[in-house]
Amino acid sequence: MSDEHEERVPLAHRVPDLGALELLLAVARHGSLGRAARAVGITQPAASSRIRSMERQLGVALVDRSPRGSRLTDAGALVTDWALRVVEAAEAFDAGAQALRGRRDSRLRVAASMTIAEYLLPGWLIALRAGRPGTAVSLLAGNSAVVAQRLLAGEADLGFVEGLSVPDGLDGAVIGHDRLLVVVAPSHPWARRRAPLTPAELAATQLILRERGSGTRQVLDSALSAHGGLAEPLLELASTTAVKAAVVSGAGPAVLSELAVTEELTARRLTSIPLDSVDLRRDLRAVWPTSHRPTGPARDLLTLTRGGSKPG
Amino acid sequence: MSDEHEERVPLAHRVPDLGALELLLAVARHGSLGRAARAVGITQPAASSRIRSMERQLGVALVDRSPRGSRLTDAGALVTDWALRVVEAAEAFDAGAQALRGRRDSRLRVAASMTIAEYLLPGWLIALRAGRPGTAVSLLAGNSAVVAQRLLAGEADLGFVEGLSVPDGLDGAVIGHDRLLVVVAPSHPWARRRAPLTPAELAATQLILRERGSGTRQVLDSALSAHGGLAEPLLELASTTAVKAAVVSGAGPAVLSELAVTEELTARRLTSIPLDSVDLRRDLRAVWPTSHRPTGPARDLLTLTRGGSKPG
């Protein structure tokens, strides 16, 4: 059962590559193929050819060319918006990857829980880079205990954890909230029910879970301990990505951070089921050693995450 | 003043291409380079080389190779999650593009307002494709009047509009809600204020707007008519994308649908400013000709959009 979606033609052949999407965005911004070309560092004929082959690939005219410049067509405006989503995701990828790369010699060392590292940090790093270009960031992902240990050992400058309490020896500040959601594919029977799920029902259901030790799983286990504890997992998978993929493909229900599934929820690829009586909210906290108040880039990042503006 | 963010190295050179990201996801799913290679339709050496150059590019080991298969490293799990976001955005792009292309000979013809077409439809189409593979969809984007006209002329099977009322001759159902938000870059002075914005202040401020005729702009104009109406625009741009890009780069404030900016808000690339006394909520509705209840794929799509529970 489950996966093996055999796609005759891979996605990469149906979607223009990142360079082309960036070029399209540049055209939208600058109003001319030539200007856009210069903005992305290629020549005008290259841009012309690239946009043309993109139009051939999509089967739709994207820009109105005129001797006075180029404007997006109606379809082009739509495509450009979709392209922006892809480019933004790619920027987040890049921000995260850069942080991961600089493990050794970097200046700002961040330790974060998986959920925060996956879904929030890349965005923050983009914003940080805008305010402090050139800051090298390194990122280590682990559970609360690992984060605490790194901070106390002086191997990280700033940490982020989700959970109920601040580990000993650390100071912290709440920077946001997160909630665990029960999610299923829209085709799942639960998607049609009107009544909220009861904790007992959830506890008795076989779920798709991350492997033992994940923070998400621990929170869920303790919240349901009064109702019989978690049932045997239906599947145990290594990454949040794998869990999501399994749920989307209809393998069964899972409980995931809302941060991990907002995209799928608005797109209706997943449906969230209300849960009765149990509140699965948890705080997101920035933490640091009591002795070392964050300074410099660490302080900037901290400020950023609290919704404020940058110091300057 | 538009700033020229000159990136020495374009994003496309720092981020692996879509094919490589898909391959990485396949490796995560299948646990072996060779199987992953077959899954994406290339040979094993090609996959090996691609993953290797990806690791070189990112400067991080992504998979643990062994004679019994390959598993993701810790860093690999993070990267894979970021990769999934990119691939999902690309899938949405593809879903939209396919709908756009099939304008002529397709079986399900959808007419939708810009905001819905941009941010919700691609996701719905992905879900629809999962349930009804092979359904060809065509998409036309326009304002309420255009949508109504197409439906009544029999040139579209199902419509989606945002707004206060259902056009004459159509039946409709509320499928969700949307809210207009005032957004600025985190560096903008407004990001620091504690007091909500007053309607008069907003009306007196020069904003970055979509060009005249956009639904968003009309709603805003009428909501502020009691407070002096909109000021002269600071910039008039052709697409929501262009507006967002201008705001992020600090050009000024804008008013945009929350659907358009959720991503930027959670990533803190944009900040939303509370607005006093004026409620900019609006309903999102599916609509169809009173005479033609949706059937077949149109009915499936309609069911899909009413499926989940959406906060807000």
Place this chain on the structure above:
DNA sequence: GTCGCTCATAAATCCAGCTTATGGGCCCAT
């Protein structure tokens, strides 16, 4: 020991996209 799976390497091929060079259309200023 041998078969089955795994991954890595080498060499040849092929194609996609780039650059330079050129030409034509439109508008404005002189």
Place this chain on the structure above:
DNA sequence: ATGGGCCCATAAGCTGGATTTATGAGCGAC
């Protein structure tokens, strides 16, 4: 009206990256 500025399109040649085949080597099960 005419030259110069902007715009875009086309043609030709080059280059590099990714692919394919063919092979070798490690590990485990029988």
